[in-house]
Amino acid sequence: MRSVTVVRTSTANLASVLTGLERLGCRVRTTADPREVADADRVVLPGVGAFAAAQRAIAAHGLADSLRERIDRGRPTLGICLGMQLMARGSEEAPGVPGLGVLDGVVESYEPGEEGWRVPQMGWNLVEPQDGCRIVPRGHAYFANSYRLATAPEGWLPVWCEYAGRFVAAVERGPVVGCQFHPELSGEYGRALLVRWLEA
Amino acid sequence: MLPVRIIPCLDVRDGRVVKGVRFRGLADQGDPGELAHAYEEQGADEVVVLDVTATPEGRGTRRDTVAAVRAGLSVPLTVGGGIGGVGDAAALLEAGADKVAVNTAALRRPELLTDLAARFGSQCVVVSIDALRTGDGRTDSDDGARAMQWLDGPPTNHRGAAESPYEVVVLSGTEQLARDAVAWAREAVDRGAGEILLTSIDRDGTRSGYELSLLCAVRSAVRVPIVASGGADSPGHMADAVRAGADAVLAASIFHQGNWTVGAVKEALVGLGVEVRPNYMAEPARAATPSPVAAAGTVPVPEGTP
Numbered sequence: 001m002r003s004v005t006v007v008r009t010s011t012a013n014l015a016s017v018l019t020g021l022e023r024l025g026c027r028v029r030t031t032a033d034p035r036e037v038a039d040a041d042r043v044v045l046p047g048v049g050a051f052a053a054a055q056r057a058i059a060a061h062g063l064a065d066s067l068r069e070r071i072d073r074g075r076p077t078l079g080i081c082l083g084m085q086l087m088a089r090g091s092e093e094a095p096g097v098p099g100l101g102v103l104d105g106v107v108e109s110y111e112p113g114e115e116g117w118r119v120p121q122m123g124w125n126l127v128e129p130q131d132g133c134r135i136v137p138r139g140h141a142y143f144a145n146s147y148r149l150a151t152a153p154e155g156w157l158p159v160w161c162e163y164a165g166r167f168v169a170a171v172e173r174g175p176v177v178g179c180q181f182h183p184e185l186s187g188e189y190g191r192a193l194l195v196r197w198l199e200a
Numbered sequence: 201m202l203p204v205r206i207i208p209c210l211d212v213r214d215g216r217v218v219k220g221v222r223f224r225g226l227a228d229q230g231d232p233g234e235l236a237h238a239y240e241e242q243g244a245d246e247v248v249v250l251d252v253t254a255t256p257e258g259r260g261t262r263r264d265t266v267a268a269v270r271a272g273l274s275v276p277l278t279v280g281g282g283i284g285g286v287g288d289a290a291a292l293l294e295a296g297a298d299k300v301a302v303n304t305a306a307l308r309r310p311e312l313l314t315d316l317a318a319r320f321g322s323q324c325v326v327v328s329i330d331a332l333r334t335g336d337g338r339t340d341s342d343d344g345a346r347a348m349q350w351l352d353g354p355p356t357n358h359r360g361a362a363e364s365p366y367e368v369v370v371l372s373g374t375e376q377l378a379r380d381a382v383a384w385a386r387e388a389v390d391r392g393a394g395e396i397l398l399t400s401i402d403r404d405g406t407r408s409g410y411e412l413s414l415l416c417a418v419r420s421a422v423r424v425p426i427v428a429s430g431g432a433d434s435p436g437h438m439a440d441a442v443r444a445g446a447d448a449v450l451a452a453s454i455f456h457q458g459n460w461t462v463g464a465v466k467e468a469l470v471g472l473g474v475e476v477r478p479n480y481m482a483e484p485a486r487a488a489t490p491s492p493v494a495a496a497g498t499v500p501v502p503e504g505t506p
Contacts, residue, residue, distance in 0.1 A: 013320070015270050015296035016277075023274070048293075049321050082321075116201060118447060120323040120394045122425045123202035124245060124477040140203070140477045142245075142276060144298075144323040146394070163202075185276045185298060187240060189480040 002198050003027045005040035007067075007083075009047075009057035017046045017080065020184035024194055032057075038066040042198070043075075047082025051107070051147075052094035054082055064100060071102045076175035078197055084171070084178030085147060093147050103153040103171060103178065109146060110164055117164040120146040127169040127181065129159040135196045136170045139189040141181035143169075148180055175200035203477040204438070204469065205245035205448035206462050207427060208455045210235055211252045212281075215265050218252065219405065219452050229456040232265055237272035239455065242462035245477055247273060248397070248427075248450060250301070250328075251281025263295040270296025280328050280397070286315050293320065301326040301397050304370040307379065310391050317392025326427075327393035331366040331381035331414055332401045364417045369401055382417045389422045396426045397450070403431025405453055410441040419445025435460075435468035442474050 004021050006014060008030040021028045021044070037043055045067065047054055058064050071077050071087070079087050088099045091107035099107075110119045124140040136159045143161075149168040152158035161169035161180075170179045177197055183190035210217045210232050217229040229235070236247045249269055251262065266279050279292045280301030289300040300320075306312050306327055316325045366381035385396055398418055400411030410428045418426060428446035432438060438449040454460045466476040 013293035013298065013324075015267070015294060016274075016298055019270055019296065020274055048298075048324055050318065053319075118423055118425045120424065121202070122323060122395055123205050123447065125202055137482070139480045144276070144394075146321075146323060182276075182298075185274065187275050187480065190274060192480065192482055 001025055001027050004042045004044060005036060006030045006044045006046060007037060007063065008032045009054050013048050014046060016184045017044060024198065032061040034062045034066040037063055038070060043070060043077045045079040045083035045086065047080055047086065049082060051082065051085060051091040052097045054086055055097050055099065068100050068102060071176050074174045074176060076200060079178040081145060081180060081182055084180055087178050088149060091147060103156065105149050105151055105153045107147045107149055120144060121163050125161050125163060127159050127161045130157055133157050133159060133172050135172050135177050135193065135200055137192055141189055142185045143181045145180060203475045204442050206465055206476065207246045207248055207448050207450040208239040208244050208462065209248045209250065209450045209452040211250050211452060212265055213252055215262060219456055233268040233272050236269045239462055240273055240275050243466055243479060244275060244462045246276040246278065248278045263291060266292055266295040266297055278326055285312065286319055289316055299324050299326050301328040303328040306388060307368060307370055310387060313388055313391040313393050322392050322394030325393050326395045326397050327388035328397040329381055329385060330369045330399045330401050332369045334365055334367050366414055382421050385418045386421045389424050393424065395424055396422065397429060398426055400430035406431055407433030407453060409437040412440055412444040415441055415444040415446055435465050435472060439469060439472040439474050
């Protein structure tokens with residue numbers, strides 16, 4: 001049975017992530033302890049909420065170094081939605097609040113140039129992994145976001161998607177993955193992704 | 201545009217799924233967890249659980265129902281009913297909801313939407329609006345013409361600027377407010393709602409089709425996604441709602457009573473020219489297939505493209 005440690009920040013709704021992993025047979029625990037985050041085999045950084053509040057929670061628990069270090073070392077880590085955005089240098093949502101900085105880019109808001117693009121993006125969109133991606137498959141994934149990374153960060157394999165222009169739906173570097181969408185809410189597609197990550 | 205979401209709705213009372221007509225005469229339809237799971241298997245893009253009796257009886261939505269549904273569901277779950285404050289919302293999110301739908305409490309205290317958005321993000325906050333056609337607007341025959349009229353912008357009436365012939369009704373349809381539904385939709389979005397669950401009480405459970413002019417009127421007022429609700433009896437009704445501006449279509453009776461599966465609805469919608477999410481098919485061998493987007497990856501993105 002695989003063991004997965006889910007980072008608990010007060011802003012995230014964890015139940016979907018926890019039950020999703022448990023359905024795949026994982027032993028799941030939650031923590032906000034930097035030592036446990038540093039030592040865990042597999043870490044999920046979930047996220048629903050606001051960038052600044054989540055970053056404050058990470059700082060308050062002293063989690064930034066543990067997360068940055070395990071990502072730099074290529075240890076299995078999965079950032080989901082806001083969890084991926086927190087991996088960037090920062091976000092337009094919270095100017096001046098630094099992210100973890102492992103993705104060289106700043107998260108920007110959607111600025112729909114044309115009529116018909118709803119904000120937030122809410123629903124299923126087709127994601128297309130660039131050649132070489134090993135964990136994120138091609139398929140429809142569930143998004144619920146008002147902000148996104150528009151350009152691929154250096155040193156990561158991008159997974160692309162279109163919504164009022166092209167944006168980065170996910171990034172991969174070995175077993176380190178950031179998903180703008182929610183694999184835990186993406187049905188069969190999400191299960192396929194999570195199984196690949198658990199085996200990576 | 202994204203594929204249109206097909207959303208089965210579970211109206212829950214005392215832990216059981218019920219369904220009535222115009223919010224009355226609720227009849228038992230089954231176990232919420234089992235139904236939700238079955239709908240996901242059929243291809244549901246999302247599931248909504250509404251505790252239809254939570255507010256009138258002054259109690260919160262039962263967390264155990266939410267947890268039971270969540271345990272068997274891996275698509276998004278929106279929960280509404282009896283959410284009076286941020287604490288109620290937090291409890292439901294912790295129990296397994298992905299979004300919370302607020303109705304009565306938001307009308308009484310609109311700042312609640314702002315508070316919820318600040319804490320959980322707008323994408324987590326759904327404003328549920330139950331609208332009733334009033335007075336001069338009460339005709340069922342001229343929806344098409346009415347819809348086209350609304351596309352040019354709503355007229356004004358005695359309730360002030362940019363108003364509609366729809367009023368908001370709260371407490372599960374038992375109390376009518378002199379509040380214009382379109383004006384309330386706009387205010388709710390300004391205050392932080394990230395999605396509108398828009399129910400026509402005139403159509404609820406009647407299987408006579410969605411209230412298209414209501415959808416058009418709210419569509420022209422806001423840019424957040426709109427979930428159409430009330431009156432669906434066929435994929436044709438759903439296609440009409442999409443053309444009137446809905447991003448998602450919610451239905452209860454037609455799924456509970458087995459007239460249509462979600463999959464059959466999706467197939468029919470494709471035939472009507474509406475894009476839906478296809479079922480996920482695992483790729484057989486991925487290494488050999490170059491992705492079209494990867495090839496396009498060398499094309500520079502024009503300046504100003506988000």
